[in-house]
Amino acid sequence: MGILTGIRQITRNDDGVSLRLEFEDWASDVPLPPNTALIGFGKNHELIVYPEWRFTFRSDATYDALSGMFKVTLSLEETVSWFRRIMRDHGWIEAPEKSFVEPAWASLKFQHPWPRYG
Numbered sequence: 001m002g003i004l005t006g007i008r009q010i011t012r013n014d015d016g017v018s019l020r021l022e023f024e025d026w027a028s029d030v031p032l033p034p035n036t037a038l039i040g041f042g043k044n045h046e047l048i049v050y051p052e053w054r055f056t057f058r059s060d061a062t063y064d065a066l067s068g069m070f071k072v073t074l075s076l077e078e079t080v081s082w083f084r085r086i087m088r089d090h091g092w093i094e095a096p097e098k099s100f101v102e103p104a105w106a107s108l109k110f111q112h113p114w115p116r117y118g
Contacts, residue, residue, distance in 0.1 A: 009050075016056040026051055027066055031086050035073045080106050 009020040023038055041047040051068030072079050080101055084094060087110045098109035 013054070013056075015058070016054060016062075018052050018054040021051045021053055021066075021068075023051070026068070027053075029090055030066055030092075031090065032070060033072045033074055033079065033082050037071045039069045039071055076104070076106060080108065083108055083110075 008022075011018040011020075026032065038051075039049045041049070049069045051066065054065045054067070056063040056065070074082060087094065087108075092110040092112055095109040095111055100107045
């Protein structure tokens with residue numbers, strides 16, 4: 001993760017906090033395909049959907065998760081294959097029971113095996 005710059009929107013959740021990220025603050029160990037952009041809604045795509053970094057606090061551990069919605073120039077099939085390959089290359093393991101690939105969209109979940117650092 002890079003160094004966060006400026007003030008970010010922080011949201012308290014039932015079990016933790018969420019931090020809105022700028023595009024340049026996206027984690028370096030979670031690569032994005034070339035030419036990826038943030039999704040925007042509205043007449044001129046001015047309402048940007050910012051990625052989020054969520055921290056969940058439990059009695060046994062603290063968990064963090066990155067999430068975001070992005071526009072990519074690859075087809076859906078190419079994007080799914082790209083993420084599965086590149087995330088594996090970066091040491092992440094897909095959670096197939098939590099991943100879904102539908103004809104028009106996909107949601108892939110990856111986790112880092114413990115110990116993550118060291």
